[in-house]
Amino acid sequence: MSEIKDSALAASGHQKIDWAYAYMPALREIERDFVAEQPFAGLKVAMSIHLEAKTANLALLLQKGGAEVHISGCNRLSTQDDVCAALAERGVTVNAVYGCDEPTYQRHLKMTLSGRPHLVLDDGGDLLELLLGECGADGVNLIGTTEETTTGVQRLKRRAANGELSFPALAVNDAAMKHLFDNRYGTGQSTWDAILHTTNIQICGKTVVVAGYGWCGRGVAMRAHGLGANVIVTEIDPVKAIEAVCDGFRVMTMDQAAPLGDLFVTVTGCRDVIVGRHFAAMRDGATLCNAGHFDVEVDVAGLTAMSVRQWERRKDIVGYQLADGRVLNVLAEGRLVNLAAGNGHPVEIMDMSFAVQALALRYLAEQGSTLSAGVYDVPYTIDARVSAYKLQALGVSIDALTPEQREYYQGEC
Numbered sequence: 001m002s003e004i005k006d007s008a009l010a011a012s013g014h015q016k017i018d019w020a021y022a023y024m025p026a027l028r029e030i031e032r033d034f035v036a037e038q039p040f041a042g043l044k045v046a047m048s049i050h051l052e053a054k055t056a057n058l059a060l061l062l063q064k065g066g067a068e069v070h071i072s073g074c075n076r077l078s079t080q081d082d083v084c085a086a087l088a089e090r091g092v093t094v095n096a097v098y099g100c101d102e103p104t105y106q107r108h109l110k111m112t113l114s115g116r117p118h119l120v121l122d123d124g125g126d127l128l129e130l131l132l133g134e135c136g137a138d139g140v141n142l143i144g145t146t147e148e149t150t151t152g153v154q155r156l157k158r159r160a161a162n163g164e165l166s167f168p169a170l171a172v173n174d175a176a177m178k179h180l181f182d183n184r185y186g187t188g189q190s191t192w193d194a195i196l197h198t199t200n201i202q203i204c205g206k207t208v209v210v211a212g213y214g215w216c217g218r219g220v221a222m223r224a225h226g227l228g229a230n231v232i233v234t235e236i237d238p239v240k241a242i243e244a245v246c247d248g249f250r251v252m253t254m255d256q257a258a259p260l261g262d263l264f265v266t267v268t269g270c271r272d273v274i275v276g277r278h279f280a281a282m283r284d285g286a287t288l289c290n291a292g293h294f295d296v297e298v299d300v301a302g303l304t305a306m307s308v309r310q311w312e313r314r315k316d317i318v319g320y321q322l323a324d325g326r327v328l329n330v331l332a333e334g335r336l337v338n339l340a341a342g343n344g345h346p347v348e349i350m351d352m353s354f355a356v357q358a359l360a361l362r363y364l365a366e367q368g369s370t371l372s373a374g375v376y377d378v379p380y381t382i383d384a385r386v387s388a389y390k391l392q393a394l395g396v397s398i399d400a401l402t403p404e405q406r407e408y409y410q411g412e413c
């Protein structure tokens with residue numbers, strides 16, 4: 001039994017799911033095998049992930065492979081109610097409502113785990129925390145978990161280092177076919193897509209400050225440059241800072257960047273990246289948003305406390321007026337802007353990420369019981385298979401080593 005906003009919304013959800021399916025050739029290839037081989041027969045899969053059309057296609061793929069699928073969101077603002085209604089009509093158990101309060105969000109996660117899943121797909125680690133805490137009893141059947149994002153992998157590794165992880169977990173985020181494309185090009189495109197349609201402002205000639213020059217930050221900065229912005233990067237890692245300089249960006253501290261920026265994008269996976277002293281130094285009209293997993297990067301509570309007035313200026317934009325009259329704008333409550341105020345990554349990119357997820361879950365279904373507790377890389381054979389599907393879909397051929405080249409290059413025949 002699903003708990004969703006309104007089953008009458010299903011029609012547009014079906015349209016969105018079917019549209020995405022048309023652009024997911026890797027998932028369609030995998031579907032052929034899953035339908036024939038039923039790798040998840042008799043298994044329950046619990047998922048917590050941004051609940052929109054691409055994710056819906058992953059859930060349906062697992063279902064076609066024999067799984068009983070239970071799903072909830074991983075962020076209160078990224079759930080799309082029409083997609084939830086359509087998924088529920090297609091036989092997936094959905095517990096998710098856009099904009100619900102935190103207790104409801106937590107209740108939905110617990111409902112998703114309560115079926116005692118064999119496999120868990122997590123995005124950000126909220127299911128992990130429940131499984132290692134108050135929902136431990138729901139983990140009795142658990143073979144293993146997969147984790148979609150950088151922040152979730154960091155949480156898993158912390159738990160493992162403390163000896164607290166009681167099951168094997170595959171770091172899907174760290175697979176090449178995931179983070180090289182999803183984090184960099186996916187976040188790069190979808191963050192700007194969300195900022196542009198939410199604000200409708202011009203980017204060329206503006207000063208954009210990108211906090212964090214990791215996989216996501218590189219993409220966000222690259223696309224800001226492409227739109228004609230003057231880009232400033234802030235970092236804590238000296239190597240990444242030099243990389244940003246060599247890529248042509250100005251690098252400085254957030255204290256130095258705060259008075260210069262027209263638009264700020266945090267994407268660090270860290271907390272308190274933009275706080276009170278930065279707000280105090282910002283220009284009138286500066287706009288702030290976050291593309292990192294949790295809403296802890298921009299101190300929105302601190303800004304609220306500093307401001308004399310807050311009001312919705314436009315959908316997903318709240319203005320904060322400071323005592324001296326300056327107004328700062330925050331997009332999507334400081335939650336990851338590309339999903340809370342947009343449609344997330346491009347479909348073709350999520351086709352690659354979710355192909356890795358689907359094959360990683362199959363690997364766990366088949367091999368998970370032989371693995372001890374710990375965080376594992378996704379086997380390279382999965383990256384190789386997904387990249388082959390993608391090249392085939394792109395119609396791109398690449399060279400193969402001759403025996404002589406192989407001996408010279410790899411030292412083997």
Ligand code: NAI
Binds near residue numbers: 182215234272293337
């Ligand atoms: P990453 O580890 O590759 O990069 C993060 C960068 O931020 C690092 O270079 C680090 O040195 C830097 N950093 C950390 N604290 C900082 C601070 N206080 N100030 C300035 N820089 C700081 O991680 P990745 O893959 O780029 O992910 C970043 C965040 O984005 C994570 O929370 C991840 O889960 C999330 N993410 C969001 C997506 C989206 O759709 N919006 C997609 C994929 C990941």
